[in-house]
Amino acid sequence: MTEKLIFHLDMDQFFAAVELLHQPHLRGQPVIVGGNPYGRGIVTTASYEARRFGVRSGMASSEAFRLCPQAVFVRPDHSKYCEISRQIFQLLREFTDRVEPVSVDEAYLDVSDSVWREPSVEALAMKIKQRIRDQEGLTATIGAGPNRQVAKVASGMNKPDGFTYIPASRVAEVYRDMAVGDLCGVGPSTEKILETLGVRTIGQLAAFPADILRRRLGKWGDELVRMAQGQGREEVQTLDERPQEKSMGHESTFSEDISDPLLLLGRLHLLSERVSRRLRTAGLAGYVVAVKIRYKGFETVLHGRKLQSCIQHETDLYPVAERLFHESYREGRPVRLVGVHVSALIPTSHLIQQELFVIERDATDLSTACDGIKDRFGESAIGFASGVFFSASRHRPNSRRTVFYNPFRFNPLKPL
DNA sequence: TCTGGGGTCCTAGGACCC
């Protein structure tokens, strides 16, 4: 059996790059795609110019603004990114039919069968990068290796617009002095645990006794050692092969903390509607409902329950969410976020036995009618009265337009 | 400084049954 060759492709500063394509006059300036710097948003993507000021994705927008007050803040426009992403994935399938999307801007490609048509691994990677540049005007970084984990580490080594190939024979040498945090799956918490064991580099991790690690990290300990030794999954799953979703949910953070149960329930109602609409679109129903409440101070509680029969419509989902909310909400405490999640999903086509899936005829008719209106006029065109309060205030007429929050240009939120 | 929203996977404790 010949060795596999996996590519990990990562678009460079994708959201920011797309914004720069649409607004070329912003080139060379620090651009931050993310939430309102005066509100509770976070940075989704920072351009490389903004990163020079220490701005990182995941950081609070307010913090990013403090670090880089001259930055141009742009509200994310996901429909724009999805469209370009779709075109890129289509292009990738010209090189191999084994493409696995990880997110809008990331994919694994199994190029084991196509690389032989090219003079080298690098030549194939350059060809793919060039195609993306020609067609979309965007740059990508590619990492190559014998499996997904190695390819992923490789793509992280040389960004942006880079290419790195780590053949199996060179993994140990390349990994030896790299930080354990460079492995995908090792976050701050695992890194801290490893540090207490005296493990800082991937080389040290590869030689660490697996049984000690297993005691501290469970199964994950074994997996980590294997990853550090350069082993990993080789298979790439195309969209058709991808397993069905396991859970679906929506949550939303208030611009200010709220402790009025009626307002909290109003938002829960709106979220229940959105979740059930997605369930219907996907042809799924779920047995487990959970409500999430994040209080002021970030303390988060999740309260859920498995139901006798599975549900799909908001007329079934919301009452359950409401009950769960009343069971767990600590009266009077300010809340920053609420969420509704449905899991233990099953395709409705599998529900042949009538008793397992009792749908009220009225609920179906109502949902179908609402879905039709939303399809034609948009998501906020119709909703339950208790949810509309937020719906109306959130969806301002110009909310689809890119908004500059930068106070030196235009600040719709706070006078200087 | 103060932390979005969409997910997946794993663990641990308690209930319950045999």
Added chain:
DNA sequence: TCTGGGGTCCTAGGACCC
């Protein structure tokens, strides 16, 4: 009256990823 041990299911929470 006190007490096992294994297995499964449910629930809550945490770590991590993009």
